[in-house]
Amino acid sequence: MASAPAKAPPRAGVTFAAELTFEGVHLHYGPVHTLKGISLTVNAGEILCLLGPSGSGKTSLLRVAAGLERQTSGRVLMNGREVAGPGRFVPPEKRSVGLMFQDFALFPHMTVSQNIRFGLTDMATAVAAGEAKAAIDRVGLGHHAGSYPDVLSGGEQQRVALARALAPRPSVMLMDEPFSGLDTRLKDSVRAETLAILREMRATTIVVTHDAEEAMRLGDRIALLDAGRIVQTGTAEDIYHAPANLFVAGFFAELNVFDARVGGGAVDTPLGRFPATGFDDGAKLTVAVRTAGVDASAYRGGPTPAGTVLGRITARRFLGVTEQLWLAVEGATAPVRARIRAGELARDARDVMISVRPGDILLFESASESA
Numbered sequence: 123m124a125s126a127p128a129k130a131p132p133r134a135g136v137t138f139a140a141e142l143t144f145e146g147v148h149l150h151y152g153p154v155h156t157l158k159g160i161s162l163t164v165n166a167g168e169i170l171c172l173l174g175p176s177g178s179g180k181t182s183l184l185r186v187a188a189g190l191e192r193q194t195s196g197r198v199l200m201n202g203r204e205v206a207g208p209g210r211f212v213p214p215e216k217r218s219v220g221l222m223f224q225d226f227a228l229f230p231h232m233t234v235s236q237n238i239r240f241g242l243t244d245m246a247t248a249v250a251a252g253e254a255k256a257a258i259d260r261v262g263l264g265h266h267a268g269s270y271p272d273v274l275s276g277g278e279q280q281r282v283a284l285a286r287a288l289a290p291r292p293s294v295m296l297m298d299e300p301f302s303g304l305d306t307r308l309k310d311s312v313r314a315e316t317l318a319i320l321r322e323m324r325a326t327t328i329v330v331t332h333d334a335e336e337a338m339r340l341g342d343r344i345a346l347l348d349a350g351r352i353v354q355t356g357t358a359e360d361i362y363h364a365p366a367n368l369f370v371a372g373f374f375a376e377l378n379v380f381d382a383r384v385g386g387g388a389v390d391t392p393l394g395r396f397p398a399t400g401f402d403d404g405a406k407l408t409v410a411v412r413t414a415g416v417d418a419s420a421y422r423g424g425p426t427p428a429g430t431v432l433g434r435i436t437a438r439r440f441l442g443v444t445e446q447l448w449l450a451v452e453g454a455t456a457p458v459r460a461r462i463r464a465g466e467l468a469r470d471a472r473d474v475m476i477s478v479r480p481g482d483i484l485l486f487e488s489a490s491e492s493a
């Protein structure tokens with residue numbers, strides 16, 4: 123039998139994952155109605171990303187799940203058992219939840235080892251020491267067990283915070299923007315390693331983020347929050363391909379947006395005429411075209427192929443793999459933006475033929491009409 127690679131990290135202890143359910147949860151902070159009827163189930167062992175703009179209520183929902191905040195109405199259940207509701211409130215320390223915050227919240231006067239053992243007070247000393255050591259080794263910080271947090275890098279502090287949250291083997295892990303304090307280069311590797319550990323532990327996890335790409339990288343599913351309401355829940359692919367509304371579409375991709383009215387089963391936009399299947403003639407639509415779905419090739423005169431419109435480059439910016447173009451197009455009140463592969467358009471191109479990939483056109487009934 124092949125032996126395991128010498129440097130394989132020790133494996134993380136497995137938790138007993140719980141299903142976590144929110145039922146019609148409302149939360150008021152005085153006059154501020156922060157959560158407006160949240161109903162959501164996070165399956166046992168699932169990693170769910172709670173995504174939304176600043177102030178949408180992500181942290182508040184996490185605090186309700188942890189028991190740090192008591193909702194105004196509605197219920198929270200773990201494995202079908204009410205942990206917060208009209209008649210029952212289980213305090214945070216009795217919920218088997220692990221918490222990890224954006225600033226890591228390590229105790230500066232405690233060593234790495236003491237920080238991790240902090241959450242293991244219910245265990246016999248020898249057992250706690252063993253569990254803490256296993257958690258430290260799993261995040262690769264065995265050599266720093268006796269160090270104080272201030273000598274650790276940001277990435278190392280993140281790993282201590284992760285080990286501390288996971289050492290008691292919580293049934294549910296709640297992570298509030300756990301990577302936002304890290305620089306971009308470090309973020310990718312720390313995120314991948316964290317994900318690997320969460321998968322090993324099989325803890326039910328909610329990760330709060332305001333970054334759609336991060337949510338797509340991490341989550342089995344994503345729940346998108348806007349102003350205290352969940353606007354859509356699904357896999358990254360589901361949401362990207364079939365966003366529920368313009369807000370969701372705009373959260374997942376950069377868009378060009380036009381207003382149009384359906385006529386003859388289609389809409390006319392500055393980028394061409396697109397089919398409007400499923401909408402009534404006369405309906406007012408918002409047409410969103412992902413910038414990554416707009417293509418441009420140099421125009422050197424003569425007739426243009428069907429399905430293309432002409433535009434003039436007003437600005438272009440090299441971004442490494444891609445290039446961003448700003449295009450003046452007849453009928454468009456704002457510059458049309460295109461995200462093309464870098465190097466595909468001649469440097470001297472000025473006038474271009476623009477085409478749009480059908481899969482990148484999204485049609486929504488205009489808010490004023492659907493209200």
Ligand SMILES: Nc1ncnc2c1ncn2[C@@H]1O[C@H](COP(=O)(O)OP(=O)(O)OP(=O)(O)O)[C@@H](O)[C@H]1O
Binds near residue numbers: 151156174180181182
């Ligand atoms: N303790 C509090 N007292 C009063 N209002 C609060 C309190 N905590 C949060 N809020 C308000 O509730 C709303 C949601 O805040 P929350 O922190 O949950 O949003 P968030 O989506 O996590 O935002 P961010 O990404 O900026 O952290 C905001 O309007 C906020 O001002």
